[in-house]
Amino acid sequence: MRPAADQLRARAEAASAALPALMLSAERLAAALVPGAHGQRRAGMGEDFWQYRPATAGDTARSIDWRRSARSDAQFVRDREAQVAQSAAIWVSAAAGMDYAGGADRQAKRDRAELLALALAMALLAGGERVALAGQPPRPGRLQAERMAEALVARPALDRDEDAPPAEALRPGQRIVLFDDFLGDPQPVLDYLARAAGLGVQGVLMQVLDPDEDGFPWRGAVLFRSASGALRHDTRDAGGLRTAYLARLAERREVLSRAAATAGWHFGMHDTGAPPSQALLWLWSVLEG
């Protein structure tokens, strides 16, 4: 049972309440093209007044503030406060496998991923950032959180095993957060990372897994079937496959984290058996840094 939008929002608020206002680092400030409303407490391009300074060579006559200059002999230039053109895009995979929950007492991966995504978005919004789901225009404000919650819940689960983030929606200066189990074909993700690196976009890969997927508790004869049913694997000794599976899982993580490091991204892992605040704190620290 997927939660409704207001429920998701309420839980995300609860999860993000403990976090301090999240401030995105302004590392890519110079390259920001889209102006943001975030004052950087220094002079730069912006709309708000920052300070008056004596005009120097190179300042155009247009830039001189004549009302100020008239009160003294020197010419003053009216500086405006620099504004950040920072925004974050969040993407949650809707692949069929994301609906998996290993036990009745555990959340489905997608539910957990959406919870994290919305909590993160609310924390960002509270910090004045502009946030959106990938492929949508980022906006600031409290209302945006509600829009996002509705969009997250409204998105139907795919009947495919893989879901790829929209590479064409990448914009320079964005921070990207991808929530997925990354158990499908890794190639689209690698391609996405390569393109993001080319655009100078940074972000985080967040792998959300169920404890079952992490621990592989099965024994005996088991017929494994992927969530969509497209893939199946029949074994008569599932217990014996555990080591090989865990090796492959580690290898997959290795590939992803290496690709992320190459692209200047971060790779994180989250277990639905663990509390969501843990992952949220990690995301916060990564995005802040």
Next chain:
Amino acid sequence: MLLIGPIGFLTPWILAALAALPVLWLILRAMPPSPKLVRFPGTRLLLGLRDPHPVARHTPWWLLLLRVLAIAALILGFAGPVWKPSPDQGGQGPLLIVMDAGWAAAPDWPQRQARALRALDQAGAEGRPAALLVGDGRAEGALPFLPATELAAQLRALRPAAWETRYPSDPEAVLAGAPGALSVLWLSDGLDHPGRAEWLSALSGRGSVTVVPPQGPRQSLELVPGDQPALRLRSTGAATSEVLAIGLDPQGTPRELARLQPGEEAEDQGGTSRLVPIALPSELRNRITRFEVEGHASAGAVVLADDSLRRRKVALVGDDRASEGQRLLSPLHYLRRALGPTTDLIEGGLGDVLQASPDVIVLADQFGLAETQGLRDWVEQGGLLIRFSGPRMAASERLSEEPLLPVRLRAGGRDIGGALSWGDPRTVAPFAADGPFAGLSVRGDATVRAQLLAEPSPDLADRTIAQLSDGTPLVTRAPLGQGQLVLFHTTANAEWSNLAISGLFVEMLDRLVRSARASAAAPGADRAEQPFWLPELVLDGFGHPTEPQDPAPVAAADFARGPAPGAPAGLYRGGERMAALNAGGPIAPADWPGARIERAAQAPGLDLRGWLIALAAALLALDALGSAWLARGRRGALA
């Protein structure tokens, strides 16, 4: 039969299948259990992996154990296990089956047959010859010893006979053809029969004798002759059966008319004997065709009713002239009304009625009869003469010389309670407990105003069977030859007494008429003088009546000896008379010195087959439940 401890197996070779159980265990172990279906997003990571140890996951050991136990129970069940089977009775040597086949063998006949057949089967399986000696008195000559299988059909066709078990008289002659030492199985009916001891000693000398006693006590029913007809129920053991009186109901349908309760128990030749009084109204009694012991299907427990229980033929002789004018003054009118419902009445002159050979002749105030000699002969042959007093007898001068009276009478009679006499009319005194009127209740309204008095004599008290309240005789009785003379000292009409218009009168007459012996009525009715008796209805050994297939006449001498081969129990007709030949009679339990007695309880052993197969079914049901439980885990993974 294979014996393992207390369990025997009828078909032990099936047990060889138990050797396959370990193999079955391995096969069941190796059988791949159906895989658990798991929806797993990480399946892509598993693609191409190979099972490191290609071993099947084992079926749970308890499920395996259930299945193997079920198979083992089935195998054991089909091997025909018997708990504590009867030990081998066969012994060695040729088998001789002695089968008591009289009426006493009838109640448990199928069990006897089954036991004998079992012995025959066993002998046949071991290739021993066998012979069958049927104790129905029809075996003749030396007994042939045949292969046991040829005797089975004969044994199955055998039925008990409607007479006592009889053995051939000469054991040696019958056993002349016996090869070597015998193994004798004697299916006894539990009763002693003539010649049984001789046979037992003869057979004991030739081999081992095993006696199969009957199941339950034997019972026999017999009619006891006497004033009051009764039945005697004999039993070799404790039995509380009732006696059913069966006859035609008013619609002509045979049905149970009454149930008779046996009386006190008495010892009788090692068994018990009970008297069953037939205390029934005459109308009911006359309709009874047979008595039988309830729940005991045997010819010996059936008594067919014949003339001895039937309606008596009563002749009324008297002066009936008064009837032309005043019917209620005629003595014969009261007699007719009293006797008519329960007896066949004939009327006429004494000479005429003597020709009709009645059971009872009633003379109402007759005196100085011409046919005195004929009447005396009739009474001496067993007739019952009942005389009533009256004014004519009282007026006679020669009353004391009158013949055919039980007591000598005093001339003149006695008048009491009349206008010219002292005293009140006398009532009837209570009846003596041992007389023919015992048990009848005396009502105070029956009074006597006049009577004939008897001359005092030493035997007057013995001959008085009813008296008035002052001790003077009312009814006297005396035997004459085989018959009886009875005198009522008052009239048969209401002239001297209102006894004739009371119910007591009817009951007294009924008792008297019933005490008349039916067979003694007619001259020439002696059994020996009836040359032949023809069967009208014969009983089989179980006591069921059947039409005689071949009604061979039975000579009277044989008839008198009771049921025998050729003269089965039944109803026989000779001339106008019907006589019943009843099988029941005195019985005595048999004893078996030196013979081995087979206990009925241990005979067949307890067959375990059904239990084991039921156990296997239960185990398989448990297995199904267990499998379902395992599959439930799989479905849980799917959900």
